[in-house]
Amino acid sequence: MCKIQGRHLAEIARTVRQVDQRLYAQVSSSKHFNQWPTMNVSRKSRVLRSLLSVGRSILLCLATAISLLVWNNAIPWMIAAWLLAFTLLVPFRRGELVCLSVCLIILVAKRLTPAPGLLVLLGVMFAVIAVRLWIRFKKSTETSQQHAWVSVLALWVAWVGMTYDWYAFSHCRHPVTLHPDRPVVCIGDSMTSLGKFGGYPDDLQKLIARPVVNLGIGGTSAKQAVEEHLPYLLQHNPQVVVIEFGAHDFLRGHSRASTKAYLETLIDKVRANGAEVVLMEIPRAYLSDPYWGLEREIARQQDVELIPDSAMRMLFLRSPTYPPGTWLGEPYLTDDTGIHANARGQLVLAAAVAKALERMYGPGILCGPADGN
Numbered sequence: 030m031c032k033i034q035g036r037h038l039a040e041i042a043r044t045v046r047q048v049d050q051r052l053y054a055q056v057s058s059s060k061h062f063n064q065w066p067t068m069n070v071s072r073k074s075r076v077l078r079s080l081l082s083v084g085r086s087i088l089l090c091l092a093t094a095i096s097l098l099v100w101n102n103a104i105p106w107m108i109a110a111w112l113l114a115f116t117l118l119v120p121f122r123r124g125e126l127v128c129l130s131v132c133l134i135i136l137v138a139k140r141l142t143p144a145p146g147l148l149v150l151l152g153v154m155f156a157v158i159a160v161r162l163w164i165r166f167k168k169s170t171e172t173s174q175q176h177a178w179v180s181v182l183a184l185w186v187a188w189v190g191m192t193y194d195w196y197a198f199s200h201c202r203h204p205v206t207l208h209p210d211r212p213v214v215c216i217g218d219s220m221t222s223l224g225k226f227g228g229y230p231d232d233l234q235k236l237i238a239r240p241v242v243n244l245g246i247g248g249t250s251a252k253q254a255v256e257e258h259l260p261y262l263l264q265h266n267p268q269v270v271v272i273e274f275g276a277h278d279f280l281r282g283h284s285r286a287s288t289k290a291y292l293e294t295l296i297d298k299v300r301a302n303g304a305e306v307v308l309m310e311i312p313r314a315y316l317s318d319p320y321w322g323l324e325r326e327i328a329r330q331q332d333v334e335l336i337p338d339s340a341m342r343m344l345f346l347r348s349p350t351y352p353p354g355t356w357l358g359e360p361y362l363t364d365d366t367g368i369h370a371n372a373r374g375q376l377v378l379a380a381a382v383a384k385a386l387e388r389m390y391g392p393g394i395l396c397g398p399a400d401g402n
Contacts, residue, residue: 085124092111093135096135097315097316097317098315098316100337101325102339107135108191109188111131112185115128115129115184116185119177119178122174126162129157132154133155137151140317142321142323142326142329144198144329145194146194146195149190153183153184153187154187157180161177199325199328199329199337200335200388201334201389207268207393208268209239211239211267211304212267213239213240213268214265215228215233215242215245215270216245216270216273216274217272218249218273219247220245220370220378222245228243228245229379230245230379232378233382236383236396237383237396238393238394238395242265242267244258244265249274250274250277251278251291251295252287252288252291254274254295255291255295255298259298263298266304267304268303268305269304269305269307270304270305270306273309273311274292275288275292279311279313279320288320289323292323293327293331296333305334307334307386307389308333308335310338312341312345334388336385340378340381341378344370344374344378345367347363347374348361349363349365354367362374
């Protein structure tokens with residue numbers, strides 16, 4: 030009896046095992062069985078990838094917006110930031126061409142002066158993008174990596190040349206002589222002389238050891254300066270003339286070519302009288318220059334000292350009328366118009382002019398300790 034029961038139990042157990050094995054085989058062959066342990070992990074991975082993609086897009090848009098707002102004088106360092114991103118992404122072979130392409134588009138959109146160094150850099154950037162796209166199309170991994178590091182080297186070499194060209198040719202490159210009895214004449218529109226604030230030349234007089242003459246007249250254009258004010262300017266026999274024109278030419282719809290012609294005429298007449306020239310760079314828009322960096326181009330071609338646009342843009346950044354000045358609060362550098370410098374702003378402009386004169390003439394033109402204020 031016990032043997033019979035034992036035999037039945039063994040058969041039942043064997044049958045249960047067989048049924049269990051068949052069920053397991055059927056379930057394990059099911060698509061859902063193979064995926065269910067990883068379904069949650071896969072879903073989390075997709076969410077994470079989506080968040081990273083959105084984050085990269087936001088970061089790219091933010092970097093693009095900041096780059097468009099960069100001042101002309103800081104353009105080389107904006108480019109360096111994009112090239113650094115390109116360099117860091119090259120080993121991953123992902124996203125580097127996006128950085129380089131965005132930088133190229135920004136440089137074209139900002140309408141900068143077509144300086145030789147900048148044109149060479151743009152050419153190298155375009156060539157790198159084109160060749161790397163062609164290599165990716167051919168799907169040559171080894172060639173792609175070799176070309177990547179050659180591209181990095183070529184871009185940085187071109188950047189160094191562009192940076193030198195950008196800054197070196199915005200300064201006076203010929204020797205000048207400091208005359209003790211000839212004044213510094215400042216001529217321009219309301220940014221040079223504005224009503225109750227007196228204009229930056231009054232503050233400049235406290236910084237340099239030469240007489241300063243203020244010939245600023247609000248609303249004046251380069252055209253008016255040549256046709257109406259030039260004879261009076263030359264009567265002062267200046268040793269250097271600080272020129273701040275171009276804003277009202279743009280506001281009155283004068284062409285870039287016309288404005289350039291009048292500024293060059295003014296420079297030629299001043300130099301014919303034995304005086305040197307300092308030219309202020311005029312910011313005409315936040316994102317893109319409709320005059321394509323006119324003053325920087327003239328400084329290069331005429332070999333004159335350039336005061337970069339950062340001097341005036343600093344005023345606009347601390348304006349009580351427009352952001353970010355309205356967000357930052359005092360101290361403000363402009364009056365309620367948001368354009369014209371207040372007393373603090375005039376000090377900023379005067380310091381920028383004094384620095385330009387020191388670059389030209391050396392520290393001898395500045396007030397010494399014994400000169401006082």
